[in-house]
Amino acid sequence: MSYGLYVIGFLIVIGGLIYAAVLMHMPTQWIVVGSVVLIGMAILTGVKATRQKDPN
Numbered sequence: 001m002s003y004g005l006y007v008i009g010f011l012i013v014i015g016g017l018i019y020a021a022v023l024m025h026m027p028t029q030w031i032v033v034g035s036v037v038l039i040g041m042a043i044l045t046g047v048k049a050t051r052q053k054d055p056n
Contacts, residue, residue: 010042
């Protein structure tokens with residue numbers, strides 16, 4: 001459940017950054033590239049932050 005909350009929070013941040021980029025009239029291709037990179041970072045950091053430790 002905490003992974004889901006993490007991803008939802010990150011998507012809200014990405015949405016805000018996309019909105020700001022549109023307001024600054026950035027080219028669409030760079031908005032898409034930045035979004036894909038941020039989504040990848042969200043997945044990697046979300047898995048790392050919510051992963052359970054091995055009981056060893």
